[in-house]
Amino acid sequence: xxxxxxxxxxxxxxxxxxxxxxxxxxxxxxxxxxxxxxxxxxxxxxxxxxxxxxxxxxxxxxxxxxxxxxxxxxxxxxxxxxxxxxxxxxxxxxxxxxxxxxxxxxxxxxxxxxxxxxxxxxxxxxxxxxxxxxxxxxxxxxxxxxxxxxxxxxxxxx
Numbered sequence: 355x356x357x358x359x360x361x362x363x364x365x366x367x368x369x370x371x372x373x374x375x376x377x378x379x380x381x382x383x384x385x386x387x388x389x390x391x392x393x394x395x396x397x398x399x400x401x402x403x404x405x406x407x408x409x410x411x412x413x414x415x416x417x418x419x420x421x422x423x424x425x426x427x428x429x430x431x432x433x434x435x436x437x438x439x440x441x442x443x444x445x446x447x448x449x450x451x452x453x454x455x456x457x458x459x460x461x462x463x464x465x466x467x468x469x470x471x472x473x474x475x476x477x478x479x480x481x482x483x484x485x486x487x488x489x490x491x492x493x494x495x496x497x498x499x500x501x502x503x504x505x506x507x508x509x510x511x512x
Contacts, residue, residue: 385417386416386417387499387501388413388414388415388416388421388448388490388499388501389413389414389416389501389503390411390412390413390414390486390488390501390502390503391411391412391414391503392409392410392411392430392484392486392503392505393410393411393412393455394408394409394410394457395407395408395409395410395430396408396409398459401461403464404461404462404463404464405461405462405464405467406459406460406461406462407430407438407459407460407461407462408457408458408459409428409430409438409440409457409458409459409460410455410456410457411428411455411456411458411486411488412453412454412455412456413448413453413454413455413456413490413501414448414452414453415448415449415450415451415452415453415454416451417450417451418450418451419450420447420448420449420450420452421447421448421492421499422445422447422492422493422494423442423445423446423447423448423490423491423492423493424445424491424492424493425441425442425443425444425445425490425491426441426442426488426489426490426491426498426499427439427440427441427442427488427489428440428441428442428458428460428486428487428488428489429486429487430460430484430485430486431466431484431485431486431487432470432482432483432484432507433470433473433474433479433482433483434483434485435463435466435467435469435470435473436463436466437462437463437466437467437470438460438461438462438463439460439461439463440458440459440460440461441458441460442456442458442490443458445493479509480508480509480510481506481507481508481509482506482507482509483504483505483506483507484504484505484506484507485502485503485504485505486501486502486503487500487501487502488500488501488502488503489501
């Protein structure tokens, strides 16, 4: 009986030691989040009442391993009004310590655009805030990658 209990104690300690080694190793593997930049926004011919846009986004990978993206979605806000939303349908790779340019077409939000137009007409704003929210689905992760870029567009430069 005593011999069996000693064996169980040893396996508990070895399991605890293995867990500590694994946890220490995983802590050193710090994954840094991707960065997203809004590179271009182009107005396309409308289909119906809602405007259409072509949006270019630059994804920057500061990690030393490539990221295989299956697809995703995005939303663009100007002055706290959602003006466009769309999906990223085609898979792509973001190289290790590199960047990828994604160009997608999307439909404008008619109500959000009208709200923005109303806000701009009511104020004499020289600049407008923008927010780009992107959700990406990586092929080997269950949890999506969520990115956000906030900035200000100077209207006098347009």
